[in-house]
Amino acid sequence: MIGETDLAWLAGVFDVRYISLQKHNRHGKKLSLYVQDRDFTIIKRISDLTGSNVRPRIGVTELKEFMRRSCSEHCKDKHLTYEASPIRHEWKNSGVSSAIVLYNVMPYMLHRQDLGLESRVWETIATTRYTGSGSQTPLTGIRKLARLGWELPGELMDHVLPVESAQGS
Numbered sequence: 001m002i003g004e005t006d007l008a009w010l011a012g013v014f015d016v017r018y019i020s021l022q023k024h025n026r027h028g029k030k031l032s033l034y035v036q037d038r039d040f041t042i043i044k045r046i047s048d049l050t051g052s053n054v055r056p057r058i059g060v061t062e063l064k065e066f067m068r069r070s071c072s073e074h075c076k077d078k079h080l081t082y083e084a085s086p087i088r089h090e091w092k093n094s095g096v097s098s099a100i101v102l103y104n105v106m107p108y109m110l111h112r113q114d115l116g117l118e119s120r121v122w123e124t125i126a127t128t129r130y131t132g133s134g135s136q137t138p139l140t141g142i143r144k145l146a147r148l149g150w151e152l153p154g155e156l157m158d159h160v161l162p163v164e165s166a167q168g169s
Contacts, residue, residue, distance in 0.1 A: 017035050
């Protein structure tokens with residue numbers, strides 16, 4: 001089981017640093033989580049907790065022309081400065097795996113009501129395909145998180161257990 005300290009830490013990161021998106025596909029809405037930070041150790045820890053595979057980004061990203069700033073501090077003739085954008089590492093997760101992560105982390109989050117996360121978690125669980133075409137990816141994600149010790153919502157278990165027992169027979 002994922003420890004309470006880890007869940008609280010992740011909730012703090014989510015409260016401050018994460019972006020939640022909702023993508024639409026033909027089966028309904030799909031929850032997607034995204035965390036970006038300059039410190040790779042934060043992204044690596046989230047990755048370890050969720051079983052994701054992330055690598056540190058390397059290199060420098062040059063700012064696009066519209067993001068460059070005019071030099072007005074020390075130059076009589078204004079010119080554009082060409083600074084580099086700092087490297088940002090990222091962690092991404094989507095679909096029912098995101099719903100499982102948020103289901104476990106929400107009790108520790110400060111802004112969950114403001115963001116309407118609870119309804120988005122349950123909507124994602126309800127609209128995910130658990131059988132037939134397109135069901136293998138969500139089921140693989142569910143099994144991975146369960147092996148790592150994430151608690152699965154009861155409604156999700158109702159979908160997964162019949163599939164698991166039918167495949168085992």
